[in-house]
Amino acid sequence: MAEISKFFYAFIIFISLILDVTNAGPIFCYNDDDCPHICSHPRVQKCRMFLCHCEEVEEKDEK
Numbered sequence: 630m631a632e633i634s635k636f637f638y639a640f641i642i643f644i645s646l647i648l649d650v651t652n653a654g655p656i657f658c659y660n661d662d663d664c665p666h667i668c669s670h671p672r673v674q675k676c677r678m679f680l681c682h683c684e685e686v687e688e689k690d691e692k
Contacts, residue, residue, distance in 0.1 A: 656681040 658664050658681050664674035668683035675684045 656664060656667075657679055658676035659679065661674065661676050664676055664681035666674065667681070668674050671686050672683040673686055674681050676682075
């Protein structure tokens with residue numbers, strides 16, 4: 630009986646971990662200010678088609 634309860638508890642913990650990891654969904658936005666700072670440098674967050682994306686910064690050559 631103890632083995633069954635140990636298996637059941639381990640199964641519940643395993644399922645809860647899977648649900649917690651897969652809970653991260655897309656970040657919706659209407660403009661660039663709605664996106665959180667999730668990108669590492671040199672990328673910046675941009676709102677494209679109502680979803681936040683990380684994009685490379687375009688550096689301009691000054692001559």
